[in-house]
Amino acid sequence: MIHLDSAIPDGPIEEKWDQHKFEMKLVAPHNRRRFEVIVVGTGLAGAAAAATLGELGYKVKAFTFHDSPRRAHSIAAQGGINAAKNYRGDGDSVYRLFYDTVKGGDFRAREANVYRLAQLSVDIIDQCVALGVPFAREYGGLLDTRSFGGAQVSRTFYARGQTGQQLLLGAYSALCRQIEAGTVQIFPRSEMLELVVKDGRAAGIVVRNLHTGQITSHSAHAVMLCTGGYGNVFYLSTNAKASNATAIWRAHRKGAAFANPCFTQIHPTCIPASDEFQSKLTLMSESLRNDGRIWVPMEFDDPRPPNQIPENERDYYLERRYPAFGNLVPRDVASRAAKLEVDKGRGVGPLKNGVYLDFKTGIERLGRHGIEERYGNLFEMYERITGEDPYQVPMRIYPAVHYTMGGLWVDYNLMSTIPGLFVAGEANFSDHGANRLGASALMQGLADGYFVLPYTVPNYLAGMLGQPAVPTDDPVFRAAEAEVADRTKKYLSIGGTRSVDDLHRELGKILWDNCGMARSKEGLEKAISEIAALRVEFDRDLRVLGSDDTLNQSLEKAGRVDDFFELAGLLCRDALHREESCGGHFRVEHQSEDGEAQRNDDHFAYAAAWEYAGPGAEPVLNKEPLTFDHVHLAQRSYK
């Protein structure tokens, strides 16, 4: 069993972080260059951490499997970033952001971490504005905000529908400054395929150059994984096509506990699939729910086009069921409600697989220009994909896998159960509990990268002063390199008949059908055995053509999907063991009469941290109990 020490500092919650910052050890400026650190992934968390640690004087190596750090999937985040600035004077505060996030996460997050996140949110906005992020502004020149789901204050800062892009480009620019200054060495097109652990500590990584196939080792005093989430395990998701879990899964296999894998977020507003060739699903920002109203026809299988259905024959079901929050209920609630309507037979569109998101009243209120100003690029994107003009006809939307709250278990310092291995951003499990509120992912990624790791990593390094990093000719590195090479060769040598995508699509369907928006004991058990059977098929019948010494995209995918198979099994096991419904995890056995999720705080108020027990072996469950001293456990109500 792993010992889970959350390392939460003592003291009142408001003072924990400040006190901890004082108590943590420092590294003097002249000693910093003696420490080498590795950052894997260059999205918001990774780019911010690499740039900041570089500027502090550490020797940083940053790895990305993209051709440039600017391509990281953080770039696709649309809606905005939360911060408790209270610029609107509408009653916001650090405490309220903390409260909303714990409640929105359905009481499955660690209070101390969330409080720190809310505190840091205000610094993030300052930092980003100073970096030149062109946030939306009012005519007076001050920063504008908008509302997001799960909150009754307007605290979301945004840059049209491209907030993630602008924040990432800000972090990327800071990273570029350090690359030019020589404090950060960047390795593009380098995919981490193994974590190296020596004497129980993270010692480095093994990467494969995606252009040449060359396998190399890199050692360091500390390793940070900022490699994003695992939503693509479902095949169809809003994640970028190459987003994957390989870095965190490889670390998991080396001893890092994986927490709450079943906490996956299904985002309510995505464009429904149009056919079986669909390669990914496209998100339409949650911010649209500010001015769009969600409805379905009252009639079952209503054949009329939406504009011919009169007002009194429409069911604005979110406004009806949740009058207080209306269309702005949290994502998990909105998604389940949409599924319920479609399952009842009130779905719309050619495949009857969507609900309407209607901007008619928004356009009447704000004018076409007002809507264009707020959502122009989203409307354009919708039109490109569907061929329909959302200024004229309502959008059709349906939930899709979007974000994963689960990830590698980390303590308050964002260190995993392997000393020296830190995990930040979506890759860790820390701040969102069982459901993430909109506009909080960007906040967490940047908080971790700019303001948490630059304090906690030096605290770890300080204890290693004078110790050189493990040399890369050490046998542990040689063994890890050999393992990577063997895996690569294995995929090329199977010589079966099925492509990686074909197998991945089938895996995704098993998961979506049984471990998606509604989960049952029966379905999960079925999924576990089907996944195992498909994995055998993968090992026997995979076809990867080409060689390992040039760019080979099928080969890259094979390794990622191989890891997804194992992760999918763990996801289902976690969902099966958690006999309650909370946030994004909905067990049909645990719901109230009106279909609301029923938590079981007596038995499941803990983070489930799974320990890898070897190939094919049942993973070992470790529990970190969660206590709620400030936000009292209560059934969430958005009515």
Add this chain to the structure above:
Amino acid sequence: MNTLDLKLRIWRQAGPSSTGAMVEYDVPGVSEDMSFLEMLDLLNERLIAQGQEPVAFEHDCREGICGSCGLMINGQAHGPQLGTATCQLHMRKFSSGDVIEIEPWRAAAFPVVRDLVVNRSALDRIIEAGGYISVTPGAAPEANIIPVPKTVADAAFDAAACIGCGACVAACPNGAAQLFTAAKIAHLNLLPQGQAERYSRTEAMVERMEEYFGSCTLHGECEASCPKRISLENIVIMNGDYVRAKFRNRRLAGRR
């Protein structure tokens, strides 16, 4: 569902130093709801089934924002639809029987890696030269302390919307990167936060750009091909600031 029968002519090149060639493929039964990249996925699945290596092409977010994708489609960067990245182009813009030529970006600064994939890292070198505002985390002032007029913030945003796909370079007969460079310079130089480094930034970025890319002769092809509709006006801003930078930086150099 309407389907199209297409003939594709695709650039195939095994590696950076191999010679490439256009290869013809018949692709029947393409749904008009597919994106252009899904059509290539379909082709690749069929090639794999036949035991042929799939076509390598860059893509990731498929939402028109990461800038990974970029194909020369019938001689047009990102294809026929204005203001649209390749991944957002859908097959309903084509007709059954069409012959579609698909090539990689062609520019001296973008060597071909394989098939339709090129190396665009020269663009990163330009940003590294000065495409930033120097701020240490922790040193930033309160965000609302400097009001930025909405019109200025909007203009900076318009320039900052660049996705770094390289279409401007590929479309330019000179292989110049003026639009890319100018977009970043205009974004930062327009904002009050960017003033302190305005001239050093401009000089450094322009000169780094010239190391890798061709010269601008104001064809305007870059603007026409840009999936984010970055305006040529940014080049005017850049050129003006570059001239001013040359005088100013020389004067300042004398003081050092």
